[in-house]
Amino acid sequence: MTAPTTLPPDADTGAGGRAPSPAPGPHIQRMRRLIAAFVAVIAAVTGIFIAITIRVMVNTTGRWAFWLLLPALVLPPVVAGAAAAIGLLTSMRRTDANEDEEMPPERLRRIGAADRIWRTALLVLLGVHTTLVLLAVPLPIIPFYDQVRVAAPVPNILVNYYLVIAVAATAVLSPRGRFLYIVLLAPFLIAGYPAQDGLRLPAEEVMIYLVSSLGNMALLTWLLRQAQALDEADARRRALLIRLRTDASRARARRRADNFIHDRILSVLKVIPTESTETAQLRAGAREALADLDTAAAEPDAPVRSSELLTALTRRLRTIGGDDVVISDSITQDLNLPQEVARALVDAAAEALRNSLTHAAGPDRGPIMRTAALRSDADGITITVSDDGRGFDPEHTGTIRHGVSGSIIARMRDAQGQARIDSSPGAGTTVTLSWNPRTTTAESPTGPCARTDPGAGRAQAAVPTARAPAVAPPLSLTSSMEARTPRIIVVCIVVLYALVTLLEVRAGSYRRLVPVIAGLLAIGLAALALIKRWPAHRMPAREAALVVAAAGGANVLVLFQIDFAGWPGYAAWCLGAGAAVCCGLIARERPRQAWAGLALIIAVIGIWTLNTGREPIIIITLGAGQLFPLLIWHLTARISIDITARTAASEAAGAEITARRRAHQESETLMRQAMTSVRRRVEPLLTAIAEGAPITAGMRTRARMLEAELRDERRAPFFTGTRVIESARAARIRGIDVILLDDRGTGNGLTDDAQEVIIGQAIRALDDARRGQVVIRLLPPRQRPGLLSIVTDNDILTLNENGASAA
Structure with missing residues (x-):
């Protein structure tokens, strides 16, 4: 696949030159x-006719x-075509090792x-070619037609190369x-x-070739512009x-960080103030938290097996x-699974066990x-963690606790797995974690969303996904003839054929004028039908058949x-005009009618040739002249x-990789x-605990403060890094119970002035508090005009973005 690129808006629309x-x-x-590859093909075909022309010129x-x-x-177009074919085939070839990899630099350099x-x-x-054309003006290097004594006069060699x-x-x-x-x-x-x-013959010959050249350029230019639109x-x-x-990914990273802090750090910090002395289990938890801090940021991609997962679990x-935990296993198929899935399964199971140790016991239970x-x-893989403790009612508890919503349900959802919690009061709790490789999708979940099923007594996570934007539709030619530039060119082509007709009429090439004018009108009407705007850009089959009839009738x-x-010379201009109409049907994606039209034209050539007593070779000569343009158009359109389509698929894969x-x-x-x-904040305390240092009052206070700050960062990320955190720390030291909440989502959409109002009011409330509790909540956007609520023991205050009361 090609390297990712961004197309500038003016690509292929310059004013002139290259x-x-x-x-x-x-x-x-x-x-x-x-x-460029088609240039080589056309040059090779035209080269055959050029060789014949040169032979006649040499003999003459x-x-x-x-x-x-x-x-x-x-030679130049053949070299160009070979190089273009190499670049085209190389760019379309997938990487040898892995089709999900981008193209190697060596291949890009080759292209x-x-x-x-x-x-x-x-x-x-x-x-x-330009040099030869300019030299032919002052120098008589091209023989005049009266010198050439052949049955079918060969065209000017430089004009014959016009299409190339x-x-x-x-x-x-x-x-x-x-x-x-x-x-x-x-x-x-x-x-x-x-x-x-003279002037008539050169003018007719150049105009006929100019018509063909303009038609082909119009098709190719339209294809380039469509390619630009696709880019x-x-x-x-x-x-x-x-x-x-x-x-x-940011949302998943935040959830990973929140889950890690909740599972590994807070689970240790909240125990320190409750322990009178250090214990072996507390030391082990501190050591585990310190060790996990080194690997938490990594996202290894190497797969693991079910047996390795069992060992880690x-x-x-x-x-x-x-x-005290009874662990069992049943591995009938040792599956490969991504390491992030294995980590999610182990971490979610560990959190389920922590919740059991914290909440399952009761005063009346053994x-x-x-x-x-x-x-x-x-x-797939299924892990169940169960206890026969006091249980809970999911209808009332739901997924409020982070241990359930974040560390279990959201964690499994992020790993493309599922989590189910079955519990009822007095009947214990069972947490079921599952992952099936066959149902895993490449889509990434966008955010937590819980759904409760009261009938089953369990809470489950709904799994919304962030869908990739739709791939650009493939190239279609149906609307090409309705664009402004092709329409102008079609009109110019009809005008050029009218001029050729006029020159031939003045030269006395026809018996009667009326049928010739009727033929010209038939070609004009067919051209109008080709450039007309049709519903859904699709030319109806009946109208396409009428266009074919008009082309044949004109001939x-x-x-x-x-x-x-x-x-017949250029008195038979109707042949080229009919072939041009058939090419227009190709552009309208009516290939059957186009080839039927060409067959009709060749049939007319045959009947006319035999009926007028001309040489049968004329049928082949004139028919081939109409066959090659239509064949080129058909191949160009299809290829x-x-x-x-292949480029679109390659770009979609490349975009996904990027x-x-x-x-x-x-x-x-x-x-x-x-x-x-x-790490910067908790490492000194956890290191002391891990090394067996006795728990002091200062360590307990430090643990409480760290736990509160880390919870603030998870629950109120807007305040992280602001002076509110310092004021909250000072208030907690004074014994104030501080709760910071951010229900807006990191203050998204707030102006700088509104943010200053929030921070200033929060600091003022915290600094003024002397006892009790202070709850500072950044309100959701839908609760306007309210922006911030501050609840203390003495007052409830709701503020708007100006800092005034919203009550």
Whole structure:
């Protein structure tokens, strides 16, 4: 897949000269490579006719130097096509080791070198052709037609290459520059004809080839613009996907940090004030918390097996509950599971056991039986932690406690697993943790959401997901003929054919004028039908059939009016016009009607040739001239759509990889910052406990203060890092019970002035408190005009963003 790029809004829309080079997107890059490859194909086909033309020129003039024109005109596009094909195939090839990896730098360098080669080769081709055209004006290097004694007069070699030059210009020049270049070439090509040919024949020949060139350039330009639109859509999708994945990763990182602090740090700190002396279990908990601080920020990706999970689970539960916990297992299939899933299972089971040790016992109950069981089979992994304690009512307790909502339910949801809690008063509690690899999705949960099922007496977590933005729709040609530029070009083509008709009428090429004019009108009506806006951009089949009939009828009307024998020349302009109409049907995604139209045109050619006594070879010659343009259009359309679809799939995968990597980096950064902050504050106290230091009054006070601060950070992140924390610490030292709550979500959407009001009022309330309790709550946004509530023993105050009372 290609490296991630962002498409600038003005890509492929420059004013003139070469196409702008800064950071083109993958769709437009591959489309240009495809066009460069088609230049080589068209040049190879045209080269056959050029060789015939050069042979005639050499025989007519005796100048063998004309053969040098063949490599000068054919070699650059062939080199360009080979380089473009290498770049195209290399960019579409997946990585050898892992299809989820980005393209290696060596391959990117190879593609870049191939792109430089084909661009340079095509620019050389344009330079060589332009030089020859300009030299042909003052120098009589092209023989005039009366010198050429062949049945079918060969066209001017430089004009015969017009289509190749037009496609090459499309690949390397900007839209305005390419059309301006091709149109400006026309008068110089006409001036390059020998004076003996007069003006009518050169003008007709150049206009006929200009019509074909403009039509092909219009299709290719439209494809490039659609590729640009797809690149812009992919760039927006990539940015949105990165934002979604990063936001979800931040939320998961915060929950991981909260869970770690709750499970490993607070579980030790809240015990210290209650212990009269240090105990072996307290020392073990302190050592475990210090050791886990070193690894909490890491997100290892290496998978583990069910048997390894059992070992880690047993060691963890024994550390918390000792030998009183009965642990059993049933491993019928030793599954591989991601390490983050294994960690979530062990941590959630450990929290379930802590909750049991804290809440299961009661004054009227005897010893509590606690069990843990791990089962691993084809359906996944299931861990159950049970006790026969006093239980609780999920309807009333729900998921209020962080130990249930955060450390168990949300933790399992983040790991793409499930948690179920079955409990009722007096009947014990069972926590079931499960993970099934077959139902695991790549989507990331966005936030905690609990749902209770009163009938079953359990609380369960709903699992919302952050869905990736939709991939840009694949390329479609149905609306191409309705765009402004193709419409203008179609009108110009009809006008050019009208001019050719006028020149042929003045030259007396037709028996009767009315049928010829009718044929021209039929072509014009078919062109109008092609550029008309149809519902859903889809041309109806009946109208497409009428277009085919118009193309065939126009050829009948015009060909049978030609009033001379032999080669029809440009009096048979209706053949090219009919083929152009068939190409328009290809653009309208009506290929069957397009090929039916071509078959009808060839049938008319055959009937007309045999009916007028002309050589049968004319059927092949004229038919091939119409077959190749339609074949090129059909192949261009089909291959373009296929390459675009493959590019879209590749870009979607690349965007997902980039988003996951960015989210992973963001998660690690947040976790590292959180763990560094926690370690700085709790390490001295936990180290002393782990080394067996006696618990002093100062240590108990320090533990209470640290526990309160860490809970503040989890429950009220808006106040973290502000002066409110210092005032809360001072108030707690004075014996004030301080509770900080943030129900707004880190103050999202608040102005700087509103934040200053909140912080100032909170500090004032804390500093003024002398006894009792102070509850400071940042209100949810839906509770406007209220912004902040302060509840003390003596008063309840609600403030708005101006700091005034909202009551």
